[in-house]
Amino acid sequence: MEQPNLSYIESMSGGDRAFEQKLINIIQKEFPEEKAVYFNNVNARNYQKAAENVHKLKHKISILGLVKSYEVAVDFENNLLNGNTNCREDFEVILQNMTDFLKTL
Amino acid sequence: MNCIIIDDEVTARAIISQLCDGISSLTALEEFPNAIQAIKYLNQNEADLIFLDIHMPDFTGFDFIETLSNPPKIILTTSDPNFAIQAFEYDCIVDYLVKPITRERFQKAIQKAEATSTNGIAKSINRESVELASGNDLYVNIDRRLIKIDIPSIYLVEAKGDYILIKTEEKNYTVHSTLKNIEKKLPDTIFLKVHRSYIINVSKIIDIEDNSVLIKKDVIPVSRSNRSELMKRLNLL
Secondary structure, three states, X not given: OOOOOOHHHHHHHOOOHHHHHHHHHHHHHXXXXXXXXXXXXXXXXXXXXHHHHHHHHHHHHXXXXXXXXXXXXXXXXXXXXXXXXOOHXXXXXXXXXXXXXXXXX | OEEEEEOOXXXXXXXXXXXXXXXXXXXXXXXXXXXXXXXXXXXXXXXOEEEEEOXXXXXXXXXXXXXXXXXXEEEEEEOOHHHHHHHOOOOOEEEEEEOOOOHHHHHHHHXXXXXXXXXXXXXXXXXXXXXXXXXXXXXXXXXXXXXXXXXXXXXXXXXXXXXXXXXXOOOEEEEOOOHHHHHHHOOOOOXXXXXXXXXXXXXXXXXXXXXXXXXXXXXXXXXXXXXXXXXXXXXXX
16 A cells, blocks of 8 residues: 655755655644544534545645555545545545554654 | 735645746746735736636636736736636736646746747736616726626625626626625616625526525525525526
8 A cells, every 4th residue: 555755745844854844743733633624524424525525635635645545535525525435444544544653643 | 026926725826936046037026825915016007917716716817917907017827727817818928837847847937928029018907896787787987997897797706805807697796895886787677686795696596505506607506594594586387
């Protein structure tokens, strides 16, 4: 399975460690909050709102270097906009993968 | 060039700000989490360039551009490449960056912006107000000009803080006014306030589900107190 990594963040920082840490801190703070809002909405079958949440989470997926997972998120967002939850399981595995990775930082 | 950054995501703003720091000719003046705050800032200040996220809740990047009567150069930033075609409709948009933005692609966008002639600075945000309604027309004051809006073409009016967003079949207008003010100008035979933030054109409803209505692509909440009035207006089978 594709693993999260810091290659994108490092390419952005140009060696600026303070910036890398700042970005990691932002993600560590925001990701659990955004994930919780997503779960609330998807469990309440509020699929339009859940699609907005996935849209926001997508950027964090890409920041953590998850190229294939990003495509899953794109498909899932579109599915939610069309009122169905296909790809939900795959998407939530990605969220767990990210959660585990962020704990190691 | 002086620039501002408009994006609802903290991570996106941090990345763009970092990229700006790496370019000596570029100074990031301010960052805004939404378009409304940026509009207020641009009422008092100028910028040469705006990094603008398209997909923001309540007020999209395109809604924001519509409020600028003399927009500066704009670089769109988005996770969704599907908006590229729409972006070409605006002369002020000099480039379109898909997230995650790379350093190389960012530098190329800045080169494009620098090569593009200055076609105006965001100084004059549309200072609009609802003026008067005459027959089928509603006039709004835009930079001391009265602009006519065909009332039946309005399908939605949304409260946006100190502004209202009037959506029509052809164009959107951001007006410095209140929902209460425009409600008085719209015929109550067609229009109905369904929520404290929304007035809809009932004839434009596509469908109704539980406590929301679909108009065009907008899903509008209907408050419990207004639902019965809405149902009375419908020609139910």
